[in-house]
Amino acid sequence: MKNYLFPTRFKNISGLIFYLTTLIGAVVYISDVNMDELLVMKIPALINEPIFTNNMGMWIENGLFDELITVVLIISGIIHSFSREKIEDEYISSIRLQALTWSIFVNYGLVLLATLLIFGMAYFHVMIIHLFSLIILFNLRFQYKLRAYYKISIDEE
Amino acid sequence: MKNRIKVLRAELSISQDYLAQQLGVSRQTIHAIENNKYSPSLSLGMSIAKLFNKTVEEVFQMEEETEKEK
Numbered sequence: 001m002k003n004y005l006f007p008t009r010f011k012n013i014s015g016l017i018f019y020l021t022t023l024i025g026a027v028v029y030i031s032d033v034n035m036d037e038l039l040v041m042k043i044p045a046l047i048n049e050p051i052f053t054n055n056m057g058m059w060i061e062n063g064l065f066d067e068l069i070t071v072v073l074i075i076s077g078i079i080h081s082f083s084r085e086k087i088e089d090e091y092i093s094s095i096r097l098q099a100l101t102w103s104i105f106v107n108y109g110l111v112l113l114a115t116l117l118i119f120g121m122a123y124f125h126v127m128i129i130h131l132f133s134l135i136i137l138f139n140l141r142f143q144y145k146l147r148a149y150y151k152i153s154i155d156e157e
Numbered sequence: 158m159k160n161r162i163k164v165l166r167a168e169l170s171i172s173q174d175y176l177a178q179q180l181g182v183s184r185q186t187i188h189a190i191e192n193n194k195y196s197p198s199l200s201l202g203m204s205i206a207k208l209f210n211k212t213v214e215e216v217f218q219m220e221e222e223t224e225k226e227k
Contacts, residue, residue: 089182091195152185 003093004082011083018076022136025069029128038065070131077135081142095149099142107134160217163191165209180204 006014028035045060085092110133114126166176173191177184180201189195190205197205206213 085183087177087181087183089186090198090201091182091186091189094195149185149189152188 003088005088006079006083008084008086008088010079011085014076014079014083017072018080018139021069021073021076022132025073025132028065028069034063035066035069036063038063039068040064073132074135077132077139081135081139085146092146092149095145096142099145100138103134103138103141107137158196158217158219159193160190162187162205162209162216165211165216166191169209176205176208179208 040063173187177187206216
């Protein structure tokens with residue numbers, strides 16, 4: 001049965017990139033650094049402010065740091081979570097599925113809670129964090145459960 | 158679902174590692190199945206039974222069946 005997983009060789013490198021990018025992204029986001037002023041260059045854009053105009057497709061000056069962090073974090077997070085284990089069997093698949101289910105419940109539970117409790121511009125931060133929270137929660141849960149799986153006692157032979 | 162894998166393995170002096178290799182799964186998965194922490198798929202269950210030269214029912218029993226037998 002086709003399982004759409006990436007080869008095992010991508011797992012470690014994507015994990016390193018993912019956790020490093022998450023850390024850098026979090027530090028920069030929390031600090032006062034203006035991300036729009038980092039890596040500024042002229043790039044093509046489909047839509048730019050103001051949104052509701054017929055003016056689509058243009059060249060704009062933009063700091064690429066936040067786009068770079070977003071793209072790298074999402075891609076590395078997906079590859080890290082969906083890379084084959086050395087022995088990829090059905091139990092690993094069930095652990096992955098359970099971790100995905102758990103992370104969706106927790107993630108959207110937190111979003112619902114934030115929607116009911118956080119208002120104004122503060123909610124903008126909720127939306128930004130929500131861009132990455134699912135993949136981060138899924139990764140953490142899956143790796144935690146995998147670690148427990150590999151620690152299963154093997155002395156009962 | 159209960160199973161007799163540990164007993165059958167002991168009868169044939171087969172290690173978890175050997176069984177895992179024959180089935181293409183990890184040793185931890187065999188351990189989890191033996192300890193009823195994971196119920197294998199139908200195809201893996203059939204492969205396990207075939208490896209021990211038994212029927213699926215001889216290797217795996219539903220909890221209710223084992224309770225009735227008692």
